[in-house]
Amino acid sequence: MSTPAEARAAFRSGVVATTSGWADGYVQANLVSVPREHAYDMLLFAQRNPKPCPVLDVTDAGSATTVLAPDADLRTDLPRYRVWRHGVLDEEPTEVSHVWRADLVTFLIGCSFTFEAALAESGVPLRHVENGTAVPMYVTNRKCRPAGRFGGPMVVSMRPVPAGQVATAVAVTARVPAVHGAPVHVGAPAALGIADLARPDFGDPIEIADGDVCVFWACGVTPQAALIESKIPFAITHAPAHMFITDVRDIEYRT
């Protein structure tokens, strides 16, 4: 198995792959880089909406390093990035040195991989992992509390959990408050404004077995959706499933 440093070195040298299964046991993070001019609104949006936006680190402007992995270079060490201009996807490069700016502030935001590891260890089945599909995600009728240019609905991920294990799933994820934490909703998808579970807004649909209950967690897609809808002139994000691998062990975020 790769270490975080080995994984980052591979991506830096040109390997392109989704990061699922790399450096198992270490925290992976979403990346969002915005010009300093917009960083306050992004940070305030996260402060006001901590469940969907669990910020693990914010860099100084222009810095490509993070306390989460001191030897890493945030411009080159992810397998794939997305560059956004005025809310429109402009390119999907494998490194971003050519578009880097001295005024960029980078947000590293928690990812559900961290709490899925905790669920799996507690024996809670992860149906989408068993199926090899992406977790289904839904836009809800719950509005985030806006901050400046950033706002919009909360996006949730859904995992079907056997009814007898729902309490375990709640307790286990409540112990990871830095990475989404406890579910925001258990059962009753219509109350979240989800009309048809079979048609997720992102990810793949998943079969719900007899005796499974739909459990909804706040999802890290929320800040990305807010970022894109803000139409700020320039931003960089990771490409979906192509995350930043940190040197921090999953267990360090458990209370």
Add this chain to the structure above:
Amino acid sequence: MSTPAEARAAFRSGVVATTSGWADGYVQANLVSVPREHAYDMLLFAQRNPKPCPVLDVTDAGSATTVLAPDADLRTDLPRYRVWRHGVLDEEPTEVSHVWRADLVTFLIGCSFTFEAALAESGVPLRHVENGTAVPMYVTNRKCRPAGRFGGPMVVSMRPVPAGQVATAVAVTARVPAVHGAPVHVGAPAALGIADLARPDFGDPIEIADGDVCVFWACGVTPQAALIESKIPFAITHAPAHMFITDVRDIEYRT
């Protein structure tokens, strides 16, 4: 007993008193207002040092209202304020309408009253409350992670806890992560750089009984000290022990 709204109305009409014992069971908050120009650094400092700087709300620039108490006016509803110019205390008025500015961003930061209520309910004695003195606070050798103009050492509060109740004190305060959370240090004051417990940097000394262990929590004086040392041209804070009383119940911040 007063409700939060009654307490705020009293302070607005000119009553001046420390807020200890007012609106029991409701969260009281530290207030820090800084010009928008410095708000990003303050918010980033809090994000980087969440244990000493538990931010409960951040207002929009110029707004004197908060989601923590929608009917309150932050310019008039605290019993006493402090106005700082270039890091120097300039006045201690009972309302701040006359110095209010359209670019002020107000931070409401958690206060140890909230977790002391949890300790008391669990039967952990609060020696400084028994004595009617202020909790002793110490500047430590631990540096906060700086953000722009804000930095400096972590300040801790110390409560002597009977050895048989230290585990309870840890567990109970760990359940209030939004307000300082679990202790940062148990026993061994010298390891924090505290040479003489009898000479606290803030507050009053406290006798340590046989069988008591010194338990240290991150303290909300930390961001205030950072603010003052930053010497930014203008800032408003609450006066010590003259807090903002919110409409939020203490219990809502327990996990």
